[in-house]
Amino acid sequence: MSAYTDTLPAIRWPDAPKSAYDVVIVGGGGHGLSTAYYLATRHGITNVAVLEADYIASGNTGRNTTIIRANYGIPEAIRFYQHSLEMYQALEDETGAEILHQTKGIFWVAHTEMAMRTERARALMNTACGAKTFMVSPVELKELVPQVDLTGGGRYPVLGASHHVEAATARHDRVAWAYAAGASQRGVHVLQHTPVTGLLRDGDRVVGVETPNGPIAAGVVLSAVGGRITRMAAHAGVRLPVRTHPLHAFVTNDYAQGFGPILASTELACYVSQTERGQMLIGAEFDSQPSYSRQSSFAALRSYSYKITRLLPFLRDLRILRTWAGICDISADYSPIMGATGVDGFLVTTGWGTWGFKAIPAGGEGMAELIATGKPSALIAPFGLDRFRRDHVLADQGSAGTR
Amino acid sequence: MLWLDCPRCGRRPLDEFTFGGERRPTPDSITDPDERDFDEVWIFENPDGVTTERWFHSAGCRRWLTVRRDTSADVVVEVS
Numbered sequence: 001m002s003a004y005t006d007t008l009p010a011i012r013w014p015d016a017p018k019s020a021y022d023v024v025i026v027g028g029g030g031h032g033l034s035t036a037y038y039l040a041t042r043h044g045i046t047n048v049a050v051l052e053a054d055y056i057a058s059g060n061t062g063r064n065t066t067i068i069r070a071n072y073g074i075p076e077a078i079r080f081y082q083h084s085l086e087m088y089q090a091l092e093d094e095t096g097a098e099i100l101h102q103t104k105g106i107f108w109v110a111h112t113e114m115a116m117r118t119e120r121a122r123a124l125m126n127t128a129c130g131a132k133t134f135m136v137s138p139v140e141l142k143e144l145v146p147q148v149d150l151t152g153g154g155r156y157p158v159l160g161a162s163h164h165v166e167a168a169t170a171r172h173d174r175v176a177w178a179y180a181a182g183a184s185q186r187g188v189h190v191l192q193h194t195p196v197t198g199l200l201r202d203g204d205r206v207v208g209v210e211t212p213n214g215p216i217a218a219g220v221v222l223s224a225v226g227g228r229i230t231r232m233a234a235h236a237g238v239r240l241p242v243r244t245h246p247l248h249a250f251v252t253n254d255y256a257q258g259f260g261p262i263l264a265s266t267e268l269a270c271y272v273s274q275t276e277r278g279q280m281l282i283g284a285e286f287d288s289q290p291s292y293s294r295q296s297s298f299a300a301l302r303s304y305s306y307k308i309t310r311l312l313p314f315l316r317d318l319r320i321l322r323t324w325a326g327i328c329d330i331s332a333d334y335s336p337i338m339g340a341t342g343v344d345g346f347l348v349t350t351g352w353g354t355w356g357f358k359a360i361p362a363g364g365e366g367m368a369e370l371i372a373t374g375k376p377s378a379l380i381a382p383f384g385l386d387r388f389r390r391d392h393v394l395a396d397q398g399s400a401g402t403r
Numbered sequence: 404m405l406w407l408d409c410p411r412c413g414r415r416p417l418d419e420f421t422f423g424g425e426r427r428p429t430p431d432s433i434t435d436p437d438e439r440d441f442d443e444v445w446i447f448e449n450p451d452g453v454t455t456e457r458w459f460h461s462a463g464c465r466r467w468l469t470v471r472r473d474t475s476a477d478v479v480v481e482v483s
Contacts, residue, residue, distance in 0.1 A: 228451070230448075230449040230450075240446070241447065243447045244451075246477070287404075288421070288422040289404070289472070290449060291404075291474040291475070291476075292474055292477075293474075293475070295476075297404075297405075298405065299405060299417060299418065332447075388441070388445045
């Protein structure tokens with residue numbers, strides 16, 4: 001046994017599902033599992049099942065670029081993601097599982113005066129809301145990230161960057177396992193290969209789920225589904241302001257020299273970091289047209305290979321080792337949707353688009369509190385579905401790091 | 404999906420086109436305008452299957468096309 005496998009958390013798998021639970025969570029990704037974990041640890045609710053159609057973290061939890069940051073554009077989002085970032089910093093202590101959390105800092109590069117203005121405003125707003133972010137000059141950036149080409153290949157000159165110092169990365173599947181282990185050791189049933197094919201209704205209320213092995217009754221059903229949320233919500237008669245787009249990412253072979261920070265650019269719509277294995281991880285751009293295809297798109301690979309090699313010329317010497325795509329639920333205002341749906345017994349946590357991984361701890365904590373107490377916490381209340389009816393949308397496309 | 408068959412320009416790379424969103428059915432009644440407007444602004448059908456949508460040939464003939472596309476595999480079924 002190596003040190004790496006020694007720290008693998010032990011998940012207790014149940015033999016068979018019960019016929020009824022207090023809470024059924026559809027979707028065994030980060031958000032579903034963290035909600036189950038916090039229900040068990042913070043609220044003592046353990047009669048809970050997490051139903052996963054495939055294996056846990058097989059969806060977007062295991063397909064993202066694992067960046068944890070809080071430098072968003074609106075106060076509601078910054079406070080929420082900063083809380084999540086701080087929960088990530090303490091997650092190894094809390095769960096006892098190693099998630100390979102590393103604080104790296106993210107440099108958000110600006111190539112135009114307009115982008116500089118945006119970054120300056122964002123740095124001030126972030127710092128004011130608790131997410132430490134400072135502006136750095138091109139010279140300072142070159143000192144901190146010597147690999148960067150400040151002329152941007154002549155096409156994308158670097159005028160400056162914002163530096164969000166607490167940004168981090170963590171091993172994504174380990175985060176899911178840590179939560180699954182913690183929840184299952186307290187009695188939560190984590191059931192893999194259990195797709196939910198429909199919802200049980202009693203009048204207007206949702207009272208359980210249909211699976212190929214029969215129905216399971218539930219006091220509350222939470223949909224933590226990624227990608228298939230439109231169909232899941234339609235089972236309850238809920239229509240959502242969500243479109244599903246594939247997002248593409250790739251890793252190269254090992255870069256021996258080490259690349260400490262995370263580098264991102266809104267204009268180039270890509271971000272780069274180095275994995276703990278030394279590979280350069282590059283994402284991420286989503287297709288303009290919605291689809292449910294997880295096929296990597298050549299057009300996306302070509303586009304951001306071109307752009308990122310302007311900024312980091314050393315990447316030209318590396319080869320693309322592996323590419324993949326995840327299907328992301330992009331909400332109409334580029335902010336998540338958490339909470340009630342207007343249908344009794346049916347809650348959603350969705351619209352996680354390209355910003356879901358960093359929100360796993362705070363999203364799960366918020367949903368668990370909502371399920372346990374019936375009231376959304378101040379942190380997640382602005383993200384309710386009713387914001388679209390109240391004209392209180394949280395437009396934050398610029399912070400998504402993609403377009 | 405890498406190409407689109409423009410009825411005027413022929414087979415052209417997808418980069419030349421701009422996605423214009425789902426084509427909505429024309430409402431047959433205006434008796435519930437608030438609800439209809441809310442849907443029009445915020446709600447997406449987002450189907451997993453064949454859907455009808457609008458594409459703009461922005462770097463070509465600059466005309467709008469109506470495209471039938473299967474979103475489960477991202478393949479074009481019909482262009483008109």
